[in-house]
Amino acid sequence: MPPRRSYDQYCSAARALDVVGDRWTLLIVRELLAGPRRYTDLHADLPGVSTDVLASRLKDMERDGLATRRRLPPPGAAFVYELTSRGRELLPVLQALGEWGRSGLGERRPTDAVRAHWFALPLLRLLDGEGLVEVRLEEGLFHLHAGAEEGPVYGDGPAPGEPDARLALDTATCTAVARGELSLTRAVRAGRVEVSGEGALAKALREA
Numbered sequence: 028m029p030p031r032r033s034y035d036q037y038c039s040a041a042r043a044l045d046v047v048g049d050r051w052t053l054l055i056v057r058e059l060l061a062g063p064r065r066y067t068d069l070h071a072d073l074p075g076v077s078t079d080v081l082a083s084r085l086k087d088m089e090r091d092g093l094a095t096r097r098r099l100p101p102p103g104a105a106f107v108y109e110l111t112s113r114g115r116e117l118l119p120v121l122q123a124l125g126e127w128g129r130s131g132l133g134e135r136r137p138t139d140a141v142r143a144h145w146f147a148l149p150l151l152r153l154l155d156g157e158g159l160v161e162v163r164l165e166e167g168l169f170h171l172h173a174g175a176e177e178g179p180v181y182g183d184g185p186a187p188g189e190p191d192a193r194l195a196l197d198t199a200t201c202t203a204v205a206r207g208e209l210s211l212t213r214a215v216r217a218g219r220v221e222v223s224g225e226g227a228l229a230k231a232l233r234e235a
Contacts, residue, residue: 031087046091047117051076051084053124056110056117059094061144062179063107074140088114118180122152132206143167147181149205150194158191158228165198173228191226 034041047053051073058064058072070081085108088094093114099105110117125148135141143166150162150171157174170186172179200219203209212235214220222232 031091046093047120049084049087051080052088053117053121055081055084055088056093056114057121057145057148059108059110059114060118060121060148060180061182063097063099063109065105065107069108072142072144093117112177115177115180118148122148125149126152126207129205129207132202135202141166144169144181144183146201146205147171150201150211151180153204153211154228156228156231158226159186159188160228161186161190161193163193163195164201190224192222192224192229192232194232195221195223 031045033045036042047056054073054076055069058069064072066081066085069085070076070078073081085094085096088108089096092111094108094110096106096108099107129149143162143164146162146164147169150160151173154160154171154173160171160173162169162171167183168185169181169183170190171181196214196219200209200214204211204214209219211220212232215222215232215235220232222229
């Protein structure tokens with residue numbers, strides 16, 4: 028494997044960018060925050076990335092200690108990639124980038140791809156508390172592990188157990204919340220987010 032390119036600057040920001048500054052790396056981290064993913068699943072949820080670039084970035088992430096590759100036991104027997112604890116430490120970095128970038132999100136362009144779970148990190152930032160949350164959008168269903176200190180941060184599909192809260196909202200509302208134009212609590216009060224469930228998170232959202 029060729030040596031990693033470096034800015035050769037004695038600066039922690041420069042050192043961090045040596046590792047995660049390449050195009051696609053942080054978006055691969057975003058996908059792996061959902062837990063172990065097969066190469067084909069990563070490629071499907073990163074529209075626009077070439078197979079060569081994705082393979083190269085994954086190798087770089089393994090070398091730099093951000094991700095590991097392992098084979099699932101039978102009957103799966105497929106290889107999956109997953110974040111290391113160091114890789115998972117990039118969650119607040121991605122959330123901070125998302126918050127910084129939301130003012131530039133603007134209206135969705137005709138060329139913009141979208142996946143339901145791409146709204147997971149913006150919503151996660153707005154949830155105060157811990158618990159399992161299921162979110163239903165027009166684009167699909169996903170779930171969040173609010174306050175989790177290890178393991179997957181979110182996942183596609185229904186919650187893997189009884190959720191503490193269920194949220195149902197349309198894409199326009201979720202987009203407004205993600206762009207910072209509407210707070211989650213205001214959206215709930217306005218009836219734009221339907222909240223169900225008896226967990227502490229659901230009660231907090233209904234009573235806010």
